[in-house]
Amino acid sequence: MLKGRRLERGRLARLLARAREGRSAALVVRGEAGIGKSALLDDLASAAHEMQVLRGVGIETEAELPFSGLHLLLHPFVDRLDVLPEQQAAAMRSVFRLAQTPVPDPFLIGAATLTLLSDLAEQRPLVCLIDDAQWLDRASSDALLFAARRLHAEPIVMVFAVREAAQPFPTPGIEVMHLEGLDRDSALEVLAQCAPKLTDPVRDRLLEESGGNPLALIELARVPQDAPGPLRITGRVQDVFRAQLEELPAATRLLLLLAAANGTSDLDVVLRAGESLGVSPVDLGPAEKARLVVTSAEGIRFRHPLIRSAVYQGAPHHQRIAAHQALAAALPPAEDDDRRTWHRAAAATGPDEDVAADLERTAERARNRGGAVAVALAYERAARLSTDQDGKARRIVRAARSAYDAGRPDWATRLASEAAALTGRPGIAAEAIYVRAQVAYESTSPAADAALALQAATLITKSHPERALSMLTEAVWAARDACAHDLVSRAVAELETVRLGAGAELRPVAAALIGYGRLAAGDPGAAVAPMRALVDAVKAGSVEGFEERVIAGFLGLLTGDEDAAVEVLESLAADVRAAGSLGWLPYALEPLAIGRLLRGDFRDAQSEVAEGILLASDIGMDMQVTVLKAISVWLAAVTGDTARCHALAADVREHAALHPTNAALAMWGIGLLDLADGRFEQALDRLDEVCGGPARHDVLIRAVPDHIEAAVRTGRADLAGRHLPRLAAWAGHNVVGKALEARCRAMLADGDEADRHYRAALALAADRPYEHARTGLLHGEWLRRRRRRSEARTTLARADDTFTRLGATLWAGRARAELAVLGDRPSARALADDPLQRLTPQELQIVRLAAAGHSNREIAARLYLSPRTVGHHLYRAYPKIGVTRRTELAKLVSVDVLTS
The missing domain is CATH 1.10.10.10 (Winged helix-like DNA-binding domain superfamily/Winged helix DNA-binding domain)
Incomplete structure (x- = not known):
């Protein structure tokens, strides 16, 4: 019976109550070894009564086997996979080895896990308990945590018990309950139950030394307490277990070693391996009597994970080697190839190319199952067993790539640096540097990424042009994010030396990136044609890669063709969803949301940004969250959400030094908010920074009309036309740009010339409701000042209607203020006129x-x-x-x- 824990049990009971009411909850219980996490989960399972209870556990020795934890938890429900959407069902069948197809995207498994749990909860509320979650394989933990973060209206409780250890187990987005030691009264109850005859001095010493750790109380109470001075609990408890093990017969210890090394509860395999080493099932008896293990029809289980650790770590090295050899031989010949290979690797005492080759095959099987950590572990171990230097370097760099894909940047960098130092082969060195480059994007800066990617590409431009193009694509785009125009120029110069085959699919990509370099250098005339050619190639289906289509979408925005960009990106987003490639979706939603906002589709843009932020947060794409927040700043500004606009901008500008493009977009949003709200001096300062800043050749070229409006409003004629020549050069190649340029020239002109420019701008922006209304507002103000009241009233009323329909609150207020000066008393359009605006x-x-x-x-x-x-x-x-x-x-x- 669980002692104490009144507050903790109360908190868990409230989670059960929520689930019974149809509301979900997720919680992480953290604490040191032996603190009572498992006991608390057992108590919760007992309290669940009529609810379904699923139990899972992380196993330390299975961390290299992708989806082993998820398999243990959900394999009993494989007969229910047909209820999942087709792509999710196919992915789960691959996980459970019911199909040979590769897992398309590891995050799709998270979505499938969520759907399956939700379906199970349709019958009755569900409690999902995961013990020792810190030992889950990464693929399983990603899937389960993804599902836990996206629980909402399901009658599901998910609780993860996590041991605090040297290897961190992050659980962002999920509430945490830290489990401390028992209070004194509860600790006394534990001692009274397990060791009622303790003397007062011994009991007091145990209370002090245990820190209220229940396992320490129970185990330390069983041995004499004559050692002076306090000891660390986990180490002391392990010492107790080792002492118990030393009292067992040698044959029993050998069987326990086999069970510890096996990593599963499969007793048959342990006994077959034991038979080859001369021990029998009878030899388990003393261990069961000592309550170190429990055997049943389900297999063999250690009473506590620390016992497994004590068994394995306390065994002599030669015995561990023998145990792994025996286990490898005991596994069925047609099954468990990966387990067998890992046991052979653990038994290897020096380089062994046969085992290394088997590990490489294990790594590729893990890749097909979506387990990037498992791939990295297998390749790294294969490298250690390699017999030649180049083979070792090749395997280490593949391990580094997989470690990066798994979100383990420090590990990836260490491996990549080691690989580069092992060989002079340009291909291997280039791959190692490229891994370091991609790590540097988040850990150092996009500029560091660009410099390293460029360095990597120059090693293989002639020998592997298509791979070099991938690296140079990274270099150009990272340099764009950093506003590092010198690096853009150098990467473009290297791109011009890449020689692709005549029919190579990526030729338009190289040409478009070279075109972008011309745009960044201030030469849109040489840039637009190749950039648009890539957009056309993607629309025609001749360029199909996800990355290339994202770039094409961005280039469509940069050339002023947001309609084509939105078409490309809508198609990409649909394909990403259909393929279940969840990790690509936030990258597609970013430019798609920008395209929407540039067209005035603010609510669609808000939906895409909200989805992107939620998804990017769930799958750990922190920088993408910042990018999407920068877009949200602009949207909050145009819709008049002042508090949100400033709060988001503050978040984004924390990264301004490393990511100036995002910061500039956020600054444009703040400047736009000031402009709409009549704070023209502040708007001018902010917009001058944007238009004159390092990101001025990007989408931010479209901030120039806002800058001119702020300058005109403040009477700063000296500043008003400063950035117009750059806008005019860009505008010469697209209709949207011509409309913006005409508006700018109208603001800077007088008399009939101004009127002519306003009308031209309105005609050019006829299919862009937001830009049309912005120009209409300015034209209406100009008409009112010239006492053309009837024309002004019509123009302003049209702008007011459009702003209101779009949700551009502050701009609508500006239009109404102008109408009020004309004597009209327009009432704010009722929200009921457009009920969709009430929705999140x-x-x-x-x-x-x-x-x-x-x-x-x-x-x-x-x-x-x-x-x-x-x-x-x-x-x-x-x-x-x-x-x-x-x-x-x-x-x-x-x-x-x-x-x-």
Whole structure:
């Protein structure tokens, strides 16, 4: 029976109550070894009564086997995979080895895990308990934590017990409960139960030395306490276990060693291995009597993980080698190739090319199953067993690449540096430097990434041109993010030396990146044609890679063709969803949201940014969260959410030194907010910084009209036209640019010339509602000042209507203020006129998909939510928009001009 823990048990009981009410919860219980985490999970399972309880556990020796933890937890439910969306079901079948197809994206398994758990919870509330989560293989922990973070309206409780250890186990986004030692009264109860005859001095010493650790109390109470001075609890408890082991017969210790080295509860394998070493099942008896292990029909289990550690670490090295050899031989010949290989590797005492080659095959099988950590571990061990230097370097650099893919940058850097030092072969050295480059993007700066990627590419430009192009693509784009124009120029110069085959798919990519270099150098005339050619190639389907399509979308924005950019990026996002390549989605949503906001589709942009931030946060893409927040600053500014605008900008500008492009976009947003709200001096300062800053050749070229408006409003004629020549040079190659240039020239002109420019700008921006309304507002103000009241009233009313419909609150207020000067008293358009504005971005996204005829299950698969969560959002949305049935949505959404 669990002693004490009143507060902790109360907190867990509240989680159960939430689940019984149909609300989900996730919690991480952290604490030192022996502190009672497992006991607390057992108590929670007992309290779950009528609920379903799933139990999982991380096993230290299985950390190299991808999805072993998820398999243990969910394999009993493989018969339910048909309820999952097709792509999720296929991925889970691969995980459970029911199909030979590779796992397409590890994060898709997280979505499938969420869907499967949600389906199980349809029958009755579900409690999912994961013990020793710090030892889960990375693929399983990623999937389970992804699911836990996206729980919302499901009757599910997920609890992870995590031992605090030297190897951290981060659980961002999930609440944590730290488990401390028992209070004195509860500790006394434990001692009274397990050692009632202790003398007072011994009991007091145990209370002091244990720190309230229950396992320490129980185990230390069983041995004489005559050693002076306090000892660390875990070490002292392990000493106790070692002492118990030393009292066992040698044959029993050998069987325990086999069980510890095996890493699973498979007793048959342990006994077969024991038979080859001359021990029998009878030899387990003393260990069971000493309560060190428990055997049952399910197999053999150590009473506590520290016992397993004490057994394995306390065995002589030669015995461990013999144990792994025996286990490798005992595994069935047609099964468990990976386990066998790992046992052979553990038994190797020196270089062994046969085992190294087997480990390489194990690594590739792990890659097909989506286990990047397992790939890195296998390749690194294979390298250590390699018999030649170049082979060792090749395997280490592959381990480094997989460590980077697994989100382990320090490990990746260490391996990459080692590989580069082992060989002079340019291909291996280039790959090692490239790994370091990609790590540097987050750990140092995008500029550091660009410099290293360029260095890597120059080693293989002639020998491996297509691989060099990939590295130079990284160099150009990272240098763009850093506004490192010198690095852009150097990377473009190297690109010009790359010789691809005549029919190479990536030729348009190289040409477009060279074109971008011309744009960054201030020569849009030489830039636009090759940049647009890549957009056309992607639209025609002749360039199909995800990365290349993201770049094409960005280049469409930079050439002023956001319609083409949105078309490319919508198609990419759809393909990413269809393929289940979840890790690519935030990268696609970023330029897609920018394209939407440039077209005035603010609510669509907000939905995409919200989805991107949530997803990027869930899968640990911290820098992508910052990028998307920068877009949110602009959107918050245009919709008049002042507090959110400033809060987000503060977050983004913390990274300004490393990521000036993001910071400049956020600064544009703050300047726009000031401009809309009539703070023209502040707006001018901010927009001058944006338009004259290092990111001025990017999308931020479109901030020039805002800068001119602020300068004109403050009477700063000396500043007003400063950036117009650059805008004019860019505008000569696209209609949107011509509309913006005409607006600028109107603000700087007088009389009929100004009127002519305003009307030209309005005509050119006819299909861009936001830009049309911005120009209409300025033109209406100009008309009012010239006492052309009727024309002014018509123009301003049209701008007011458009701003209100778009949700551009502050700009609508500006238009109404002008109308009020004309004697009109326009009332703010009622929110009921556009009920969709009442919805959150996610609710709006779900309502639109539902209106298009998608089922909850289809929407859930698209948005990586559970069907129940989709239903919950619809339930909350219906009253906001005044509908009671799903069939009413189509009519409501169909009249929304912003529906995508």
